Amino acid sequence: MLSFTPRIGAKSLAKFLSKDAPEKLVNYSAPQWQALGLKPDQINYLNSAAKKEVDACFVWMNQKDNRSIITSLDEHYPALLRQISSAPPVLFVEGDSSCLDKPQVAIVGSRGATVEGQRAAHQFGRELAEQGIVVTSGLALxxxxxxxxxxxxxxGETIAVLGSGLNQIYPARHRQxxxxxxxxxxxxSEFRPDMKPRAEHFPRRNRIVSGLSLGVLVVEAAVKSGSLITARYAVEQDRDVFVLPGTIYQANYxxxxxxxxxxxxxxQNSQQIVEELNLLLNWSLNQQTMQQSTLFSPPNSEEQLPFPELLANVGVEATPVDILASRTNIPxxxxxxxxxxxxxxxHVVAVSGGYIRKGRG
Structure with missing residues (x-):
């Protein structure tokens, strides 16, 4: 109910959930909602249309065995997606929900793609899938x-993240x-099954495309395009961004x-992506049948860690090089x-502001 309420995002929802348990929040009175900061129109929605819309979601889920509704409170919520700052509180899934936690590479690009771009997208999608990587994209033309x-x-397997509800496949040409x-x-989709596509939905959709993935491949992107929005989200989410180069005389590139x-x-080829993501991919492929609670596998206690003095001073927060030199007395x-x-x-990864330690270190 709360996740469908107008102008309540992931951060507001998290704040509410920190105040009380979900099963209690749904029974709050209007004064209690007001005390949490909700506006009259939001309270009116919760007291009127909310229950009907939630019930409709469960009807949709129960119509087919391959449908599921996953909330951010569920243990099987996608591990990578959970890490982003604006993780959607609810996901509607039709198909095999387990593939959301498999290693993924997103492929995005122009709707009005060139013939070369179309060929490249198909080739990279096929080759990545043949190597056991799930290909994620937005179902656009x-x-x-x-x-x-x-x-x-x-x-192979592929995931399509929609900017509409799953009963409203868009574009219609891609229903098959x-x-x-x-x-x-x-x-x-993060939208209710009967939600129609809206222009503002698609930039929101893009953060999920990148958030589910280990990296994003941009095949073709004009100066102003949704693909660049996805790439920006990928950078913010600390994902790798890969790009196919193109002629300087073509606007699409x-x-x-x-x-x-x-x-x-x-x-220039899919193997370069696999090699770049090799550490993450190895971890993900080995962890598919295990409970995933962290981004990296636990350390081997028998492994001799390199440069233990320096490594001991790199933590989960970014530490600049000069600070590390000062702490360790190493030039x-x-x-x-x-x-x-x-x-x-x-064992470590370079981020904005310095270096952080990977869990396998």
């Missing part, structure tokens, strides 16, 4: 559709594709080339050398 179809042609995805993956200029990884140039080796071996 152009690059999205070709990426989904490529994954299916590679006998959506039906195929349900058989070999999943359709996902101007945004892509700018991403490369800003530091995104230029890739800055040597600290940088050791950090590079630790990063290559998967």
């Amino acid at each position: 152009g690059i999205d559709g070709y990426a989904h179809d490529g994954a299916l042609s590679g006998q 594709l959506a039906a195929r995805i349900v058989e070999s993956g999943a359709l996902v 101007q945004g892509s080339n700018e991403l490369i200029r800003q530091g995104a990884s230029l890739v 800055v140039h040597e600290v940088m050398t050791q950090l590079l080796e630790l990063e290559l071996s998967g």
